[in-house]
Each structure stands twice: as C-alpha cells, then as structure tokens.
Amino acid sequence: MSDATKSVFARKALTAKGWENNVLVRVDGLGRIIAVAPESAAESASYSVDVLLPAQSNLHSHTFQRAMAGLSEARSPAGRDSFWTWREIMYRFLDILDPEDIESIAAFAFMEMLESGYASVAEFHYVHHQPGGQPYARLGELSERIAAAASATGIGLTLLPVAYMQGGVDGRALAGGQLRFGNDLERYVELVEQAKAAAKSVGPDAGFGVAPHSIRAVNERDLKAIEQQFQGVPFHIHIAEQIPEIEEVEAAYGQRSMSWLLDHLPVNERWCLIHATHMNDQETQRVAVSGAVVGLCPITEANLGDGIFNGVNYLRDGGRFGTGSDSNIRIAPSEELRQLEYSQRLRDVSRVTLSLEGKSCGRTLYDTALAGGAQALGRQSGSIAPGKWADMLALDVENTALFGLANDRLLDGWIFAGDRQAVSDVWSAGRHVVRDGRHHARAEVIAAYKKRLASILEKV
Numbered sequence: 361m362s363d364a365t366k367s368v369f370a371r372k373a374l375t376a377k378g379w380e381n382n383v384l385v386r387v388d389g390l391g392r393i394i395a396v397a398p399e400s401a402a403e404s405a406s407y408s409v410d411v412l413l414p415a416q417s418n419l420h421s422h423t424f425q426r427a428m429a430g431l432s433e434a435r436s437p438a439g440r441d442s443f444w445t446w447r448e449i450m451y452r453f454l455d456i457l458d459p460e461d462i463e464s465i466a467a468f469a470f471m472e473m474l475e476s477g478y479a480s481v482a483e484f485h486y487v488h489h490q491p492g493g494q495p496y497a498r499l500g501e502l503s504e505r506i507a508a509a510a511s512a513t514g515i516g517l518t519l520l521p522v523a524y525m526q527g528g529v530d531g532r533a534l535a536g537g538q539l540r541f542g543n544d545l546e547r548y549v550e551l552v553e554q555a556k557a558a559a560k561s562v563g564p565d566a567g568f569g570v571a572p573h574s575i576r577a578v579n580e581r582d583l584k585a586i587e588q589q590f591q592g593v594p595f596h597i598h599i600a601e602q603i604p605e606i607e608e609v610e611a612a613y614g615q616r617s618m619s620w621l622l623d624h625l626p627v628n629e630r631w632c633l634i635h636a637t638h639m640n641d642q643e644t645q646r647v648a649v650s651g652a653v654v655g656l657c658p659i660t661e662a663n664l665g666d667g668i669f670n671g672v673n674y675l676r677d678g679g680r681f682g683t684g685s686d687s688n689i690r691i692a693p694s695e696e697l698r699q700l701e702y703s704q705r706l707r708d709v710s711r712v713t714l715s716l717e718g719k720s721c722g723r724t725l726y727d728t729a730l731a732g733g734a735q736a737l738g739r740q741s742g743s744i745a746p747g748k749w750a751d752m753l754a755l756d757v758e759n760t761a762l763f764g765l766a767n768d769r770l771l772d773g774w775i776f777a778g779d780r781q782a783v784s785d786v787w788s789a790g791r792h793v794v795r796d797g798r799h800h801a802r803a804e805v806i807a808a809y810k811k812r813l814a815s816i817l818e819k820v
C-alpha cells in the first residue's frame with residue numbers, strides 16, 4: 361500500500377447518496393475515503409471504472425473447510441446423510457491439517473473472497489491446537505497463520521478466536537477432532553490477547569472479536585464471563601442451525617436456544633447470530649428488534665440441508681442481516697443473496713419476496729447485507745462515503761449478465777443472472793487487490809494451495 365492519496369473515477373457509482381454519475385472517490389494513504397465528489401472527467405483520477413459499488417463484508421467463514429469442497433457429497437453407507445454426518449467428515453478432515461496447510465488454505469479462500477467481491481471477512485476461527493489437543497508452542501500459532509494469510513492477500517480481517525469448552529450442553533468432554541478446539545476460560549482469555557495482537561499486525565483496518573462457538577459448546581457461566589470480559593467488540597455465536605441442537609438446549613435449559621439466549625444475555629448491536637435458521641415467530645420478532653445482525657450463510661445452509669430462514673417476516677420487522685460464506689464450498693456474495701431470495705420464493709410459491717418498498721429485490725438484498733456485514737465485523741465500511749474504509753468493487757459492464765442494465769437493475773442482473781466473473785476490480789481499505797478479475801498474488805497463492813492440497817488428499 362502506498363502512502364500517497366489515490367483516486368478512483370466512476371462513470372456510475374452507488375454512493376451513500378444513491379446512484380450518481382461521474383464521481384471521483386479520493387482515498388488517503390491509510391485506505392479511508394476522504395472525499396466523494398462529482399467530477400466531469402476521468403483524467404484527474406489514478407484509475408477509472410464504469411460501475412463502482414461498496415464491497416460486501418463476509419461475516420462468517422471457516423477457511424479450512426474450503427479444502428473439503430467435493431469431499432463430502434457421497435452418500436454414506438449408514439443411510440440418511442445430515443449436518444451431523446457431514447460434521448464427522450469435517451472433524452476427521454481438520455485433524456490432518458498442519459499450520460502450513462491452514463495458512464495456505466486460508467490464503468486461497470481469502471483470494472477467492474476478494475475476487476468474488478468481498479473486501480473483508482470475519483474468520484470464525486476454532487482450530488487452535490495440535491491434533492490430540494496439545495497447544496502449539498505459541499498458543500496463538502494458528503491465529504497468526506490466519507493473520508498471515510490475510511496480510512498476504514490484503515483482505516480486511518476481523519479475527520474471531522472461538523471458545524469451545526464442552527462436547528454438548530450436558531458438559532461432556534471434547535472428543536476426536538474437537539480436541540483441537542478446547543480451552544478453559546483462562547486459556548481462552550490468553551488466546552484472545554494473542555489473536556488480537558495477530559490481527560493488529562495485519563493493518564489499521566483489521567480487528568478482532570470474540571466467538572463462543574454455540575450454546576452447546578460453552579456453558580452459561582462461561583458465556584456470561586466472555587460477554588463481560590470483552591466489552592465493545594463483535595460477539596458472534598452459532599445458533600438455531602439444527603433442530604436437534606435446539607431440542608438439546610430445550611431439554612437441559614427448559615427453553616429453545618434462541619429464547620434462552622435472548623432471556624439470559626444482553627443481545628444487542630455487537631452481536632452476530634450465525635444461522636438463526638429455526639426461529640419461531642416470537643423469536644424472529646425479538647431478534648429483529650434487538651439490533652443484532654443475523655449471519656445468514658445461504659449456500660452452506662443449502663449444502664448442509666439446514667433449513668430455510670424466515671427472511672420475509674424478519675425483514676418486515678426491521679431485522680438486520682449480512683451473509684457469510686461459512687463452509688466456503690462456493691464463495692460469491694452475489695450468489696449468497698440469490699440463494700437467500702430463492703429459498704423464500706420456493707417456500708412461499710411467490711416472487712420478489714425480500715424487497716423493500718421503492719427498491720428492487722437485488723438492491724434491498726445488497727444494501728441490507730452491506731450494512732449488516734459491516735456492523736457484524738465492527739468495520740467502518742458498507743458505503744462509499746467519507747470516513748469509511750475504501751472497500752469497493754467495480755463491475756465489468758461487458759459481462760454478459762449486465763448488458764443494457766443500469767442502476768438497481770444492474771444489481772438485479774448481477775445477483776440473479778450473473779456470478780463472480782462480473783467483478784473486475786476490488787479494493788479493501790484502499791488496497792487495489794483485484795484487477796481485471798484477478799487477484800494480484802493469484803499465481804503464488806494457487807501454486808502453494810495446490811501443493812498443500814495434494815498432500816492433504818493423500819491423507820484423507
């Protein structure tokens with residue numbers, strides 16, 4: 361990143377004021393937008409594009425799972441496959457990964473995120489220790505590997521070290537692959553401090569938060585202690601993804617998991633509730649007014665057969681959401697939004713379901729996810745406006761999905777007819793990491809990934 365001010369001229373830009381023609385965006389040496397102003401010609405800019413958009417934040421990712429894509433789609437001999445049979449495959453898979461593997465997969469996934477139009481990511485990072493559970497010489501070794509991958513690719517990182525303390529609500533011990541996740545509260549606090557330092561080393565736009573894995577993996581006392589200890593930073597948790605998990609919590613605590621959480625912890629703007637797939641109407645309404653963001657991962661939720669989020673009621677009640685690539689089986693923000701909308705259409709036998717008055721469906725989805733994603737990451741981004749990090753992307757108007765389209769219809773064309781190939785350029789906090797659809801370190805990142813993957817696949 362150079363220290364000099366730079367500028368991007370856009371013939372069409374979606375700024376904080378809406379769609380504008382002929383705009384010059386000026387960015388300072390740190391990567392913050394300092395001015396957004398009309399400009400008659402591109403000559404004064406250091407770079408020019410046809411269509412400039414704010415770039416999305418990916419609010420939920422487990423990068424290591426990217427290397428599992430294609431490995432869990434064969435039917436198991438036991439019969440019915442589910443999230444839980446997939447989880448067994450995932451636990452066996454992660455147990456063979458070493459720190460080099462984890463860094464290399466993370467860099468590859470981050471590169472794909474950038475090329476598809478995400479400028480930043482919240483990495484929900486839960487593999488901390490060696491296979492068997494022995495910590496590395498530095499407790500934060502694997503957090504540092506994630507940070508190194510973020511530095512190498514230039515993605516904006518919010519690092520979320522995950523607390524995972526028990527194998528179920530009954531307090532049973534961790535077993536198998538889970539041994540790599542475990543920390544008691546004291547060691548978790550130490551880990552967060554190391555992860556915070558690792559994130560800080562990435563750049564001024566990087567940050568950290570805390571993430572108790574779920575109600576089943578962290579008991580009430582520790583959940584409350586983490587909430588108290590780390591005030592003012594993002595707080596992420598998986599919740600209500602699977603019906604058996606809700607039933608397990610209900611049997612032990614006497615309430616459905618989301619109701620229990622809302623009654624026992626101060627769920628507010630710093631919270632990101634990952635999945636929230638199975639909520640009843642009352643829970644949907646309560647979360648919508650809580651100020652928290654729901655972290656939807658529609659492609660992963662479809663792949664895992666989780667179920668369908670009640671998006672129509674949630675949006676009607678003013679709920680906030682963003683999207684995450686979660687298992688990273690397919691990485692593309694526009695496709696997450698399409699999958700989300702299509703799940704509602706198929707369930708309701710209806711069309712244009714997630715759309716606010718006066719806005720197209722694509723525009724509603726895009727705007728809502730921008731705001732929700734930035735809030736969930738605790739990142740000053742989500743719009744092209746002075747003071748925000750310059751997280752931006754350019755669309756390629758020569759992409760076949762975009763021919764003849766303008767303004768909100770461009771978003772509709774990209775989301776419903778296009779894919780990540782429509783993205784030509786991406787800036788993360790002003791770092792121009794993708795040009796002509798290609799990440800600047802693409803060749804090296806892919807070469808390293810393929811090498812690691814070949815040795816991983818020999819062990820699977």
Ligand SMILES: [Zn+2]
Pocket residue numbers: 420422484598634686
């Ligand atoms: Zn997850």
